[in-house]
Amino acid sequence: MKIRNIIITFVSALALLLSTSVTSFAKVVGDKIILGSAISLTGKYSSNGVHTQNGYNMAVDRINSMGGIKVGGKTYKFEIIYYDDESNPKRAAQLAERLISQDGVEYMLGPYSSGLTKAIAPVTEKYGVPMVEANGASRSLFTKGYKYLFAVLAPANLYLDVAIDLAVEKNGGKPVTVAMAFEQDAFSQDVRLGVLEAIERTGSKKVIDDKLPKELNDMAATLAKVKAVKPDVLVVSGHTKGALTAVRQIAEMKVDVPMLAMTHCDAAKLSKQHGKNSQYALCASQWHKTLTYKDNFFKDGMTYDADFSKEFGYAPPYQAAESSAALLVFKDAFERANSFDKVKVRDALAATDMQTFYGNIKFAKGGQNTDKPMVLFQVMCDGDKCENKVVAPTKWASAELIHPIPSWSKR
Amino acid sequence: MDLLIFKVPILMVQASLDGILLGILFALIAYGMALQWGVMNIINIAQGDLVILGGYITYFMYLSGIHPALGVIVAPAIMYFVGVGLYKLVINKVVDRDLFISILATFGISILFMQLMNFAFGADVVLANSEFGTTMLFNNSVTLPNSKLFSALISIIFAIGLVIYMKKSKLGRAIRATAQNARAAKILGVDTEKVYAATFGINAALCGVAGSLVAITFTIHPYMGLPYTIRSFMIVIIAGLGNLPGVAVSGMGLGVFEEFADYILGTEFRIGSVFLLLVLILVYRRFKLSKKREYLK
Numbered sequence: 001m002k003i004r005n006i007i008i009t010f011v012s013a014l015a016l017l018l019s020t021s022v023t024s025f026a027k028v029v030g031d032k033i034i035l036g037s038a039i040s041l042t043g044k045y046s047s048n049g050v051h052t053q054n055g056y057n058m059a060v061d062r063i064n065s066m067g068g069i070k071v072g073g074k075t076y077k078f079e080i081i082y083y084d085d086e087s088n089p090k091r092a093a094q095l096a097e098r099l100i101s102q103d104g105v106e107y108m109l110g111p112y113s114s115g116l117t118k119a120i121a122p123v124t125e126k127y128g129v130p131m132v133e134a135n136g137a138s139r140s141l142f143t144k145g146y147k148y149l150f151a152v153l154a155p156a157n158l159y160l161d162v163a164i165d166l167a168v169e170k171n172g173g174k175p176v177t178v179a180m181a182f183e184q185d186a187f188s189q190d191v192r193l194g195v196l197e198a199i200e201r202t203g204s205k206k207v208i209d210d211k212l213p214k215e216l217n218d219m220a221a222t223l224a225k226v227k228a229v230k231p232d233v234l235v236v237s238g239h240t241k242g243a244l245t246a247v248r249q250i251a252e253m254k255v256d257v258p259m260l261a262m263t264h265c266d267a268a269k270l271s272k273q274h275g276k277n278s279q280y281a282l283c284a285s286q287w288h289k290t291l292t293y294k295d296n297f298f299k300d301g302m303t304y305d306a307d308f309s310k311e312f313g314y315a316p317p318y319q320a321a322e323s324s325a326a327l328l329v330f331k332d333a334f335e336r337a338n339s340f341d342k343v344k345v346r347d348a349l350a351a352t353d354m355q356t357f358y359g360n361i362k363f364a365k366g367g368q369n370t371d372k373p374m375v376l377f378q379v380m381c382d383g384d385k386c387e388n389k390v391v392a393p394t395k396w397a398s399a400e401l402i403h404p405i406p407s408w409s410k411r
Numbered sequence: 412m413d414l415l416i417f418k419v420p421i422l423m424v425q426a427s428l429d430g431i432l433l434g435i436l437f438a439l440i441a442y443g444m445a446l447q448w449g450v451m452n453i454i455n456i457a458q459g460d461l462v463i464l465g466g467y468i469t470y471f472m473y474l475s476g477i478h479p480a481l482g483v484i485v486a487p488a489i490m491y492f493v494g495v496g497l498y499k500l501v502i503n504k505v506v507d508r509d510l511f512i513s514i515l516a517t518f519g520i521s522i523l524f525m526q527l528m529n530f531a532f533g534a535d536v537v538l539a540n541s542e543f544g545t546t547m548l549f550n551n552s553v554t555l556p557n558s559k560l561f562s563a564l565i566s567i568i569f570a571i572g573l574v575i576y577m578k579k580s581k582l583g584r585a586i587r588a589t590a591q592n593a594r595a596a597k598i599l600g601v602d603t604e605k606v607y608a609a610t611f612g613i614n615a616a617l618c619g620v621a622g623s624l625v626a627i628t629f630t631i632h633p634y635m636g637l638p639y640t641i642r643s644f645m646i647v648i649i650a651g652l653g654n655l656p657g658v659a660v661s662g663m664g665l666g667v668f669e670e671f672a673d674y675i676l677g678t679e680f681r682i683g684s685v686f687l688l689l690v691l692i693l694v695y696r697r698f699k700l701s702k703k704r705e706y707l708k
Binding site for chain 2: 228
């Protein structure tokens with residue numbers, strides 16, 4: 001009996017030792033570079049979590065099948081360990097801890113949403129693990145002095161300031177009046193700050209500044225105010241719920257504004273859910289398939305759109321495109337660092353200056369990508385078929401901005 | 412502080428009408444809660460999730476090409492059986508237990524429903540378009556979406572229908588008898604078990620109606636149920652149990668109060684001001700009650 005106990009203890013101790021020694025080499029196993037990611041596969045962010053995961057997977061397959069990553073004269077392949085963070089920041093932080101200290105992951109890919117990225121960033125920072133993220137745009141992520149956080153997307157404060165500039169331009173360079181309705185969460189409030197800066201810069205005036213509660217799905221009061229004040233621009237940001245509610249109630253209440261600018265139109269499937277009522281809405285987007293950026297792996301936006309649609313059965317939202325771009329950035333950095341040393345990889349990431357199908361990528365000191373402007377598209381309908389067409393910046397415009405929006409009585 | 416509403420007085424009409432229409436819908440949900448609370452002494456935390464489930468029934472009808480307005484007939488029919496099923500599975504085990512146990516049980520149901528809906532229907536925010544158009548008043552300066560008018564009308568019809576049913580039908584009388592004194596009702600031959608199941612079913616059916624109306628007027632999402640639970644809870648607290656006119660008045664009153672708070676204090680204080688009102692009412696009630704007790708001493 002005693003001997004059996006001793007043997008069991010010995011074997012389990014050995015197993016424990018083996019498992020820890022294996023995981024401590026887990027960052028690169030054989031010819032595989034292991035990346036880790038906590039991602040929302042269930043819970044309220046699960047739709048966008050899945051878009052993110054599909055974007056990552058698509059890029060991993062593409063890079064692996066096109067020759068992999070060359071480091072020190074040897075070829076490696078990417079592999080990702082995923083955990084489901086249940087759309088819960090606390091869980092995301094725990095999983096990041098687990099990926100790093102138990103699974104031995106030394107390079108991370110970001111989760112979905114600013115909130116979850118905020119929860120994970122202190123963990124990756126503590127362990128000095130480089131993280132390339134594609135779905136956390138909140139400005140506060142880039143002002144904390146994080147050294148190991150890199151975001152391929154433009155920060156939230158740049159989402160809608162373009163719209164104000166556009167309105168001023170259409171107004172013959174004269175200042176405009178702006179009505180704002182933003183949800184009370186980190187992301188939307190960052191978008192608001194960007195709009196406020198643009199208002200100040202152009203000498204414009206804010207006439208309504210409503211902060212929408214998170215649980216609100218009725219904007220009637222705000223829109224009645226808009227009707228009374230008649231601003232030149234109405235700016236709304238409140239995730240998909242905000243976009244859907246705004247368009248429904250603007251149509252129902254026949255609110256006439258010359259310009260309506262929003263976020264999350266494509267995540268809300270605005271033109272599909274609202275059809276013609278969504279016409280003329282201006283939407284901020286990180287990416288659009290018609291942009292002319294190029295790279296060797298996905299060629300360009302149109303090809304990415306076609307390949308993604310073929311593989312996953314739906315057109316890629318920008319959340320998927322930017323996630324794919326994150327992998328291209330990692331590959332580039334590994335090859336330039338020519339090493340698996342975390343610090344060297346981090347330094348290589350910081351020095352990134354490249355073009356992908358998703359846009360140019362160059363990181364500022366805070367880790368945000370400042371080399372890729374946001375685009376604005378406008379929902380345009382031909383009969384019952386509605387499409388998103390890029391209208392700004394003019395370099396990529398595939399259609400002329402329709403301004404001012406025709407009044408409801410004339411539609 | 413924004414004084415726009417005083418500069419443009421027509422906004423007061425808009426705010427009042429919006430508030431009343433919103434309040435009537437909430438009052439319907441609260442009525443279901445009050446009914447079941449009064450009869451079974453259960454506070455149903457899953458109330459809002461039943462509303463959202465009703466909304467999804469309507470949404471799927473809409474997707475398959477049926478006009479979503481028909482959801483107000485189909486959703487309650489289905490939800491009645493969901494309610495009875497829930498009663499037989501869970502609620503009957505907690506019905507004569509401590510209030511705390513039933514809150515825990517329905518809280519569990521709420522979480523389960525949220526996750527199941529998320530699993531089955533996805534996490535996208537969706538809505539059903541009724542294409543009802545808009546009613547314009549006062550030379551277009553006040554607009555009332557017909558979908559909101561429709562939802563208020565349907566809520567009133569169902570509420571009145573239920574009142575008549577409770578007064579005239581055999582089951583209605585049995586429900587009222589059970590609410591007054593379950594033991595006495597049982598002795599006199601009322602099958603209280605059946606009454607409880609029917610009450611929970613009727614509540615779920617009312618939630619189904621309300622859910623359809625929410626899908627037509629607002630948006631639905633698996634995790635959006637809680638605000639409806641909280642709102643109906645507040646209305647019941649303010650109105651008191653077994654006080655149907657009270658539920659209607661406090662529903663509309665809260666709606667109007669909320670709209671005016673939005674205009675005057677700002678949108679960010681909308682929900683907060685409603686909670687503040689609730690606290691004030693509770694403090695006032697307690698104050699009144701303590702006076703009575705002193706008198707009894």
